[in-house]
Amino acid sequence: MNYQELISFCKPISISGPEPETIGKLRQDSREVVPGDIFIAVKGSKSDGHNFIHEAIERGAGIIICQKEIELNENVTVITVKKTRKLLGKLAQKMEGNPADKLKIIGVTGTNGKTTVTTLVWQILTKLNYQASLLGTIEKRVLQDKSPSRLTTADPIELAQAMKEMTDAGSEYLVMEVSSHALDQGRTKGISFQVAVFTNLSHDHLDYHETMNEYASAKKKLFNSLDSKSWAITNADDERGEWIVNSTPAKILSFSFEDKGLLQAKILQSDAKGMTISIDETKIETPLVGRFNAYNVVEALLTCTALGVDGKKAAEILKHCTGAPGRMERINQELDTSNEPIVFVDYAHTPNALENVLSTLRELKTRHQKLVCVFGCGGDRDKSKRPKMAKIAESYANRVIVTSDNPRSEDPDLIIDDIMEGFKNPENITRLTNRRDAIHEAVFTSKAGSIVLIAGKGHETYQEINGDRIHFDDREIALEALQKRDDTTKKEGAV
Numbered sequence: 255m256n257y258q259e260l261i262s263f264c265k266p267i268s269i270s271g272p273e274p275e276t277i278g279k280l281r282q283d284s285r286e287v288v289p290g291d292i293f294i295a296v297k298g299s300k301s302d303g304h305n306f307i308h309e310a311i312e313r314g315a316g317i318i319i320c321q322k323e324i325e326l327n328e329n330v331t332v333i334t335v336k337k338t339r340k341l342l343g344k345l346a347q348k349m350e351g352n353p354a355d356k357l358k359i360i361g362v363t364g365t366n367g368k369t370t371v372t373t374l375v376w377q378i379l380t381k382l383n384y385q386a387s388l389l390g391t392i393e394k395r396v397l398q399d400k401s402p403s404r405l406t407t408a409d410p411i412e413l414a415q416a417m418k419e420m421t422d423a424g425s426e427y428l429v430m431e432v433s434s435h436a437l438d439q440g441r442t443k444g445i446s447f448q449v450a451v452f453t454n455l456s457h458d459h460l461d462y463h464e465t466m467n468e469y470a471s472a473k474k475k476l477f478n479s480l481d482s483k484s485w486a487i488t489n490a491d492d493e494r495g496e497w498i499v500n501s502t503p504a505k506i507l508s509f510s511f512e513d514k515g516l517l518q519a520k521i522l523q524s525d526a527k528g529m530t531i532s533i534d535e536t537k538i539e540t541p542l543v544g545r546f547n548a549y550n551v552v553e554a555l556l557t558c559t560a561l562g563v564d565g566k567k568a569a570e571i572l573k574h575c576t577g578a579p580g581r582m583e584r585i586n587q588e589l590d591t592s593n594e595p596i597v598f599v600d601y602a603h604t605p606n607a608l609e610n611v612l613s614t615l616r617e618l619k620t621r622h623q624k625l626v627c628v629f630g631c632g633g634d635r636d637k638s639k640r641p642k643m644a645k646i647a648e649s650y651a652n653r654v655i656v657t658s659d660n661p662r663s664e665d666p667d668l669i670i671d672d673i674m675e676g677f678k679n680p681e682n683i684t685r686l687t688n689r690r691d692a693i694h695e696a697v698f699t700s701k702a703g704s705i706v707l708i709a710g711k712g713h714e715t716y717q718e719i720n721g722d723r724i725h726f727d728d729r730e731i732a733l734e735a736l737q738k739r740d741d742t743t744k745k746e747g748a749v
């Protein structure tokens with residue numbers, strides 16, 4: 255983009271200063287500015303980018319885009335526009351060659367399930383040889399190439415750059431999570447979605463949105479931004495499921511497990527190894543467990559059909575789709591579980607999340623199955639959750655093994671002491687400070703068919719100890735333990 259194009263794109267109220275010789279990158283954070291860059295001053299929730307204009311100039315910004323008249327002594331080009339935030343997304347796209355226009359974009363919003371639904375859709379598309387990329391809380395995937403994410407929905411500049419990387423790599427589809435923060439801050443301005451999905455809405459993020467109505471209204475923006483060729487998929491069983499799409503120009507697909515939506519869904523069978531679900535005429539077998547995942551799976555299937563994928567083909571692929579990494583991830587999915595416990599790894603590291611996961615697993619377990627829970631609590635963080643998590647684990651699980659989870663600068667044994675205070679019957683609890691030993695103990699001593707939950711780390715791949723991040727992946731250790739158990743079982747007969 256040259257200077258003249260930039261000016262005509264920005265539709266300025268006024269321009270001052272010299273015409274710059276070169277145009278660098280667009281930045282909204284003064285700390286990232288290098289000589290020649292354009293700094294756009296945006297008013298945020300904590301501070302106002304206009305306060306950092308001098309810093310941006312000191313760092314060599316060649317052009318300032320702002321929305322307030324400013325007096326500058328420096329020899330810098332100043333472009334004043336009506337609203338910088340409104341311009342930011344569109345300008346970011348324009349500067350990268352409008353990559354969003356070259357992608358079919360699927361946006362998933364809602365309090366829970368975003369990562370699971372986007373991952374499932376990405377897995378289906380990829381397995382069917384569509385060129386698909388992914389953006390969300392856990393990772394960015396440019397086709398198969400993955401890297402960790404900073405935010406659920408990146409800022410407009412990062413988004414445009416990621417999309418450019420994706421189109422350069424040959425992507426035709428992008429499946430992305432869209433947070434309420436991003437919608438409220440207009441991070442997705444300049445992006446057209448082909449499909450938007452609403453998962454559900456519950457109490458969350460009220461520190462930011464203040465009221466549930468404001469939180470819901472932020473989510474609704476995604477559906478109002480659609481056009482008449484796009485699809486809006488909604489969960490009609492959610493209190494706000496119908497409302498969220500009531501002013502969208504898009505075609506609507508609403509579904510319900512409770513006889514409410516356009517399409518009727520049913521859970522035909524459900525246990526700790528997966529579910530069989532029907533949606534309309536399509537039957538889906540999934541290894542994912544828990545009623546909430548039935549919603550996620552249906553949303554993933556409907557998204558794919560809205561994109562033109564044959565429903566039966568998508569359902570066939572879903573049989574082998576594992577969902578989001580570290581979110582109720584079943585470790586021995588591909589192994590023969592007849593001689594083994596069924597092992598799950600989940601990110602639950604708060605009392606609420608632990609209770610959700612344990613109650614789901616408890617509902618799935620038969621009278622003969624035992625539920626074993628391995629968990630710990632982080633150091634240098636909220637200490638009040640330690641006894642609370644103990645109480646929850648003890649009330650849902652048949653056996654609890656307490657261990658370390660990112661002790662940071664604290665002594666892991668003292669953290670475990672705090673956790674132990676929450677147990678009613680501490681004499682029944684096993685404490686094993688070494689997390690690897692704890693996982694091995696759970697896997698080795700649980701009978702075939704028992705359910706083992708390893709909670710806390712999920713997709714994370716480290717143990718944080720005294721400022722060092724030491725590689726540690728619950729999934730690797732669980733798999734290692736399962737394989738060792740399998741070998742031992744074969745040698746010694748059934749455990």
Ligand SMILES: CC(=O)N[C@H]1[C@@H](OP(=O)(O)OP(=O)(O)OC[C@H]2O[C@@H](n3ccc(=O)[nH]c3=O)[C@H](O)[C@@H]2O)O[C@H](CO)[C@@H](O)[C@@H]1O[C@H](C)C(=O)N[C@@H](C)C(=O)N[C@H](CCC(=O)O)C(=O)O
Nearest residue numbers: 282283284296298299300301303306405406407409433435
């Ligand atoms: C509350 C919130 O969402 N903040 C995000 C927002 O910041 P903001 O617009 O409020 O910015 P601000 O800090 O007030 O600063 C205003 C402006 O001054 C600039 N600035 C600021 C300081 C400085 O030294 N120089 C400078 O230029 C900032 O870059 C910004 O442009 O825009 C920034 C750029 O896009 C984000 O980095 C920042 O995310 C912060 C780090 C964050 O933690 N966000 C979380 C809450 C978030 O967005 N989470 C959702 C998911 C939530 C969920 O579902 O769990 C997400 O999408 O990840």
Ligand SMILES: Nc1ncnc2c1ncn2[C@@H]1O[C@H](COP(=O)(O)OP(=O)(O)OP(=O)(O)O)[C@@H](O)[C@H]1O
Nearest residue numbers: 365366367368369370391453546549550581582610
């Ligand atoms: N549809 C759903 N309804 C209710 N809870 C769900 C649903 N899907 C997932 N969960 C629960 O929320 C947790 C997080 O799931 P997921 O990562 O898919 O959601 P998310 O919306 O991306 O949330 P986050 O941004 O916090 O990761 C899961 O481990 C599970 O306990």
